[in-house]
Amino acid sequence: KAGVTQTPRYLIKTRGQQVTLSCSPISGHRSVSWYQQTPGQGLQFLFEYFSETQRNKGNFPGRFSGRQFSNSRSEMNVSTLELGDSALYLCASSLGQFNEKLFFGSGTQLSVL
Amino acid sequence: AQKITQTQPGMFVQEKEAVTLDCTYDTSDPSYGLFWYKQPSSGEMIFLIYQGSYDQQNATEGRYSLNFQKARKSANLVISASQLGDSAMYFCAIEGGTSYGKLTFGQGTILTVHP
Numbered sequence: 191k192a193g194v195t196q197t198p199r200y201l202i203k204t205r206g207q208q209v210t211l212s213c214s215p216i217s218g219h220r221s222v223s224w225y226q227q228t229p230g231q232g233l234q235f236l237f238e239y240f241s242e243t244q245r246n247k248g249n250f251p252g253r254f255s256g257r258q259f260s261n262s263r264s265e266m267n268v269s270t271l272e273l274g275d276s277a278l279y280l281c282a283s284s285l286g287q288f289n290e291k292l293f294f295g296s297g298t299q300l301s302v303l
Numbered sequence: 304a305q306k307i308t309q310t311q312p313g314m315f316v317q318e319k320e321a322v323t324l325d326c327t328y329d330t331s332d333p334s335y336g337l338f339w340y341k342q343p344s345s346g347e348m349i350f351l352i353y354q355g356s357y358d359q360q361n362a363t364e365g366r367y368s369l370n371f372q373k374a375r376k377s378a379n380l381v382i383s384a385s386q387l388g389d390s391a392m393y394f395c396a397i398e399g400g401t402s403y404g405k406l407t408f409g410q411g412t413i414l415t416v417h418p
Contacts, residue, residue, distance in 0.1 A: 223404035232411065233394065238404030246405045278346055282404070289336035289355060289398055292406065294348035 192217065194283050194295035202301045208269040211298045215262050215283030221245075222264035223292060224256060227278040236279075239264055240286045268300075276302045305330045305397045307409035315415050316385045323370070324380040324412050326395030335399035337378040338406060339369065343391040351393075354378055382414075390416045 239258035282292035
């Protein structure tokens with residue numbers, strides 16, 4: 191069974207640009223969560239989607255958005271990139287029940303210059 | 304709101320010995336789950352063990368066990384018989400209430416296993 195796949199693995203952008211990250215969950219999983227990991231702030235929750243609906247959202251500005259498609263694949267978009275957006279973005283999938291372990295991908299390392 | 308505190312930035316252990324990684328938590332939710340994840344240098348988060356707030360027994364998964372003390376709000380991870388491959392960053396996390404998919408992580412502990 192394939193794991194969670196995130197693309198691209200690495201990305202370099204400049205300030206002001208926008209970026210889209212992709213996440214393919216484990217087959218059968220309907221929930222996808224996104225996390226930002228930085229050395230300073232650690233791991234922070236961005237949002238969670240289940241069956242194309244956002245069920246939960248973290249404390250990030252509106253520049254961070256996401257969506258989920260009918261096949262459960264998810265995309266995350268960051269508009270008007272800032273230097274502070276440089277981070278490892280991790281995607282996780284699950285069946286979508288409460289207190290269920292999440293399966294993480296290897297992440298997308300975003301560098302904003 | 305939930306909070307996780309991991310007070311050990313780094314830990315060292317000799318191969319084949321046991322090690323305990325500390326985790327304390329704070330939550331106002333009566334029902335919650337506690338998780339431990341391992342993050343090797345590759346970046347992927349690997350699930351290790353889970354403890355539910357109403358579970359009577361401490362969770363165990365192979366060489367991993369969770370020392371759950373609810374009154375003290377602590378959920379320490381015990382790794383027995385450490386291996387060189389255990390060298391990684393370890394995160395404690397909590398999910399509370401109806402926060403589907405929303406884990407609150409601690410700052411992590413870097414574990415180094417010496418041969």
